[in-house]
Amino acid sequence: MFDLIDFKAVLVIALIFIPLEQLLPLHGEQSVTRRHWLNDVFYLLFNGIVIKFGMLLVIGVAMLLIERFVPVGLTAAVQSQPVWLQAIEALLIADIGFYLAHRAFHAVPFLWRFHAIHHSIEEMDWLAAHRVHPVDQILTKSASFVPLFALGFSAEAVLIYVLIYQWQSVFIHSNTRIGFRPLKWLIASPQFHHWHHANERQAFDKNFAAQLPFLDLIAGTLFMPPRMPEKYGVDQPVPQLYHQQFVHPFVAAAEPVAPIGEATPAAKPD
Numbered sequence: 001m002f003d004l005i006d007f008k009a010v011l012v013i014a015l016i017f018i019p020l021e022q023l024l025p026l027h028g029e030q031s032v033t034r035r036h037w038l039n040d041v042f043y044l045l046f047n048g049i050v051i052k053f054g055m056l057l058v059i060g061v062a063m064l065l066i067e068r069f070v071p072v073g074l075t076a077a078v079q080s081q082p083v084w085l086q087a088i089e090a091l092l093i094a095d096i097g098f099y100l101a102h103r104a105f106h107a108v109p110f111l112w113r114f115h116a117i118h119h120s121i122e123e124m125d126w127l128a129a130h131r132v133h134p135v136d137q138i139l140t141k142s143a144s145f146v147p148l149f150a151l152g153f154s155a156e157a158v159l160i161y162v163l164i165y166q167w168q169s170v171f172i173h174s175n176t177r178i179g180f181r182p183l184k185w186l187i188a189s190p191q192f193h194h195w196h197h198a199n200e201r202q203a204f205d206k207n208f209a210a211q212l213p214f215l216d217l218i219a220g221t222l223f224m225p226p227r228m229p230e231k232y233g234v235d236q237p238v239p240q241l242y243h244q245q246f247v248h249p250f251v252a253a254a255e256p257v258a259p260i261g262e263a264t265p266a267a268k269p270d
Contacts, residue, residue, distance in 0.1 A: 010044060013167075017126035017174055026177045026190065026228060030123055040127040042242045047134060054138035055145070062146045075152030086157035093151070094144035094161055095212045099219070101143035102208040105136060113249035120245075122233035124194055129173040133249060144210075168211055173197075177228075184224065185213050191224060198229035 018032060078086065105115040114136040121128045144165075148158055171178075172193035180187045188211050196207040206223035209215040216222035239248055 013126065013170055017170060021125060021175045024176045024178060026175050026194075027123075030125065030175055032125075034123040034125065036121075036240050037127060039240060039242055039245075040121075040131045043132070044127060044130040047130065047132070047137075047242075050134040051137045051141070054134055055142055058138055058142045059145055059149065062142065063149055066146070066150055070150050070152075078152045079154060083154060083156045083160075086153050087160040090148050090153050090157045090161045091164060091211060093147050094165070095210055095215060097143040097145075097147055098140060098210045099208045099215050101140040102210075103205075103221075105140065106205055106208070111136075111139075113252050116234055116236065116238055117245045117248065119197060119234050120238035120240075121197065122231075123175075124173055124190075124197060124232055125175040126170050126173060128197075129170045131245075133245065135249070165210060185217060187211070188213055191228065194229055194232070195223050195225075197232045199231040199233050199235065200229060203229065 021032070078089075081089075105111040114133040117133040118131055118136060121131055145158075148161070168188060172188050172190055174190055176190055178189065179191050180189045184191065188209060192207055192213050195203045203223050206221050207213070207216055208219075208221055213222060213224070239245055
């Protein structure tokens with residue numbers, strides 16, 4: 001159900017991050033086969049199929065609605081730039097879109113039901129990056145890609161952004177103690193993103209950016225103390241199998257859920 005190219009990418013990622021987590025572990029006691037790892041392998045192998053089709057639909061509709069309102073002169077100016085400059089701009093614009101969508105998934109109770117699936121992970125590692133509900137991933141990624149396509153960024157610049165996003169997404173979830181001091185405010189690291197997953201009150205609603213922590217610094221949502229979190233996950237019950245997690249947000253829609261930090265703060269860390 002996934003092509004050979006995808007399988008090769010999965011194999012390369014596994015061959016890099018599994019040894020890396022053994023050599024430089026953040027939590028040395030954590031096993032490669034930690035709890036629910038097979039469920040996250042299923043996400044890794046099959047969830048992308050649903051997400052790709054969903055993104056094609058959402059981005060296609062969005063482009064039909066907004067493309068006519070983008071000045072031709074603006075897209076021409078973007079396309080006249082060298083690829084390296086377009087890539088930098090694309091990374092910034094895409095991460096702003098990601099930040100806004102990600103923050104919305106924390107602030108809006110209905111959206112949080114989908115995002116809680118990702119935050120239900122209690123042991124962080126490279127596989128944790130892949131446990132994301134399709135609705136969450138489709139809308140969040142679309143918020144990154146629609147501005148890039150609407151502004152006419154070149155395919156090369158978009159590809160550079162995609163490669164950076166995919167590798168960094170796996171890295172920031174990984175069970176490693178690698179940091180980027182003094183660049184920790186510029187480049188997202190496990191230290192930055194693990195705090196986003198922390199089940200600790202002071203970390204709620206923090207660190208929304210995917211690649212650029214300074215966006216959180218500017219918005220006042222940065223939280224990166226010198227220590228690392230002691231606990232991850234959410235307190236609200238979330239099922240642990242893919243098919244259950246897929247339907248869970250829709251089933252839970254009839255149940256009231258407060259945003260993080262409000263009526264049930266412990267239920268919505270991250």
